[in-house]
Structures are given as C-alpha cells and as structure tokens.
Amino acid sequence: LSSLVVAEHDNSHLLSSTLSAVTAAAQLNGDITMLVLGHDSEGVAKQAAHVAGVSKVLHADDPAYGTWVAENVSRAVATVQANGAYSHILAVSSMAGKNFVGRLGAELDCAPVTDILKVVDEETFVRPMYAGNAVATVRAAGALKILTVRPTSFEKAEATGGTASVEIAVPPESGADAGLASFVSESVSGGDRPDLTTARVVVAGGRGLKDGENFKILEKLADKLGGAVGASRAAVDAGFVANELQVDLAVL
C-alpha cells in the first residue's frame, strides 16, 4: 500500500486541512508521499517534509499550478500516479479538492469516493449523502482508490517531526499548462479570520439574524474567540452573507 496526498496550500503555507488528509492516509497503513503543486512554493514543500508520517515529498513549481486551475492540477497528479502507481490518492474535501478530483477520476478511469468521514479499511470508507441526513459505508473496487477527506472528521497529523526527502515531481510530457481554462483574477474575503473548514471555533448565524448587517455582531465575537464566522443555508440563500460562509453539510 502507498498513498499520495495532494497538499492544499496558499503557495506559502501548508493548510492544516492537509494534515487531516495525512491522518486519513496514515490509517491506510501505507507509505505516504505528499505532492506539492504550486508556484513559488518552496516553503510549502519544506513544511510538507516536516509533517510527521510523510516519507517523501514530490514538488512541482510552475505558474500553471499557482492558482490551482483544475485541468493543470489533475494532469499533474495523473502523471505522478503513472510514475508512482500509488494505491490511494487523497485530497482535501474542499472546493479546491472537489474541483479537480472528478476530472482526475476521468483521467485515471477510477470512481472517487468523496468526502470520507472515516476509514474502515483500505477499501471501505464512510461518507455522507443527502446533505448528511444519511451516512453510507461504501467499498471501492479496483487497484486505485481516489478519496477526498473531510478535514473536520480526522485529527491533524503533527506538523513537525517528519524528515521526508523532497524530490522534483515528474512533469507532464506536454508541459504544466494544459492550455484549457486560465486564471484571470481572484478576490479573497474574510481577511485574517481562520479558514472555515479548519477553524477550531465557528460562530454561525441563521435566518434569525434578519439581515447581513447583523452578522457583524458575530464577526466581533468570532474575532474575540479567534474563530471563523459561518452561516446556515437559509441565511446564505436569503443573501445575508456570501456562499463560502455556509456551514450546512451540503457544501462542506
């Protein structure tokens, strides 16, 4: 058994959600390789090498990977898989993870199991359906398993203590940029608050807050607690706050 964990990061920091994916990989009892795809991301590769339990880091640095365009990420992972023949590929169950994992499944002819809450054994996993109102235990056939891991369902692996080697990942034959969709711009909201998917404390509000203005009360409390602000689907649907604040199971 051998696992490839696709690291999630912002080109300077490894996100703690990746540490949860490492824990899920560790429960599969195989060798763990971490893949860092980014731009100006040497720092992330170094952090990845220090994560406890990781034995090797594969690093690919290219402008095409800096903004996580799915076509480029998916192709890079497929190339690494073709050279490494891992038994499991794990990614974080985030919007970034979901963006490329389906595509990777098509490229590798593998049915991913997304949003796993628990590893039962190397081929059996627990995942939610119906917005978390049903919990399914599923067994995946085939030599390769592609998984996305819900970060809040797994403890975080220790960020230090590891001594993995860092190697350059094998690049796709036709280059890093697949030449399909391309990045134009991005806007980041939320400022310094911790990421909702990994925050230790979440202060969430619903329709009862009546309008978006009143969420500022929650923001103050969240900042005092060092937490993130969340919102129910009803509050998001009513337009009080942006979509990325939704904490109902459907989007996590």
Added chain:
Amino acid sequence: MRVMVGVKRVVDYAVKVRIQPDKAGVELKNVKMSMNPFCENAMEEAVKLKETKAASEVIAVSIGPKAAKDTLRTALAMGADRGVHVMTDDAVRTDQGLEPLAVAGLLKKVVEEQKVDLVLLGKQSIDGDCSQTGPMLAGMLGWPQATFAAKVTVVEAGKQLEVERETDTGTQVLSVPLPAVVTADLRLNEPRYATLPNIMKAKKKTVDVLTAADMGVDLKPRTTVIEVVPPPVRQGGVIVESVDELIDKLKTEAGVLQ
C-alpha cells in the same frame, strides 16, 4: 451556440429523508421527487443565454428511470427547446447505483451526438452529494471546466466565456474557451417558476428517448454500498439566560474559551 443542460430527478430538497429498514439506502417510494436545485440553476442560466441570443438552442438531458420524464417536462417548461431522456432500468437507484463515472460517460455520448458547445450542470446533486460529474465529463471530453459558477459572462458566443466561480476563500475568475463544462452554484441566478402556459407548451416539445444500456458505456458500479444509516442524533440547543452563563458554558462545556 448550442447549450446542453443536465437535469436530475432527486428527492425534493424539502423532504426529510428516511432510511430503509434494511439499510440498503434512503427510502425513495412515495416520496416527493423534484429537479435537483443546482440543476435548476443550470437550466435557468441556459434559458438566460437563449434570451440574450448567445445560445441558439437549449437541450435538456436527464438520465434516469421512466419518471425522469417529469423532470424533463419541467426543464422544457422552464424554456429548454427539446429534451433527451437517457432511460435507465427502473431497478437502478440513481442516488447510489448509477455512479458519476457512468453518468459522465452517458452525457459524453449525448454531447458528441448533439454537437454541443457548452454543457451546464449543477455543481452536485443533493442525493449522492458526489460533486464529481461536471469535472469528470470535462475530463472525459478533454474540455476546459469551470465548477461552482457564480457568474457566467459570454465574451464571444461559441468561443469564449468568463466565469466567476466560488472558492474556499472567496471567488476566482477564469477565462474559459469553448467548448466547455460549467457547473452551477446556488448564487448563479434565481431559477424561474414554470408558468401554466409554458407548462402547456412544453407538452408539445419533443423528447428523444435513448436506452442507457445500449449506449456502449460501462454502467456497472465500481463501489458497493454496504449500508446506509441515519447520522448520529444531534443534541438539542439550549437558550441561555445571561451572557455570564454563555461564557461559562463556552469555557466549561464547549471548551472554546480558555
């Protein structure tokens, strides 16, 4: 520009789902079924593209048992020009027995057959919650993709889109050459209701019926569902009397305040 929209028939979002006593899955008998909400967003966007003349034709496609034709009728009443029903065996559960790999494979066949320039899908269906079909279809076709779309701008019909999409930290804008696959998020638009005259008109529109088993796509599931159970029961909330009590609970019970 020819636009194809995938619409899935699922348990209505307002229904509180029940698990079958044999734990084989969620109870689907005698339950209200509707169009997947995110597919409604995709459908609405396609109709808007038609209204602004960017799209020349909108084709709605549904993969499912006989009853999926109701969902197609809804799509036609919303403004699709014609429908394609990829008929599956009534015994196959579309929430867990028909996997994204099979769905994307079938959609790919329809896309190739119909010479489509843009595929609009929902970001996920609210039954299986896999969120895989859109990127998978794009990958199979070798097309660009834009998932979780919040805004679609046609730069040049049939050639180029600009798509604003939701990310974990905010939004991102992608330049997307066509043909491409775009998946709709809730914020993309406000889906219209089908009016009675449009429902009547929809009855006259054509729906081609294809048989999934005859389309040369491997429909066999790669994953086996062992059991489906209800989630752990959540403890109810309490209303606190005072700020002091709240702080005390946060400190001693929730452990979020040190």
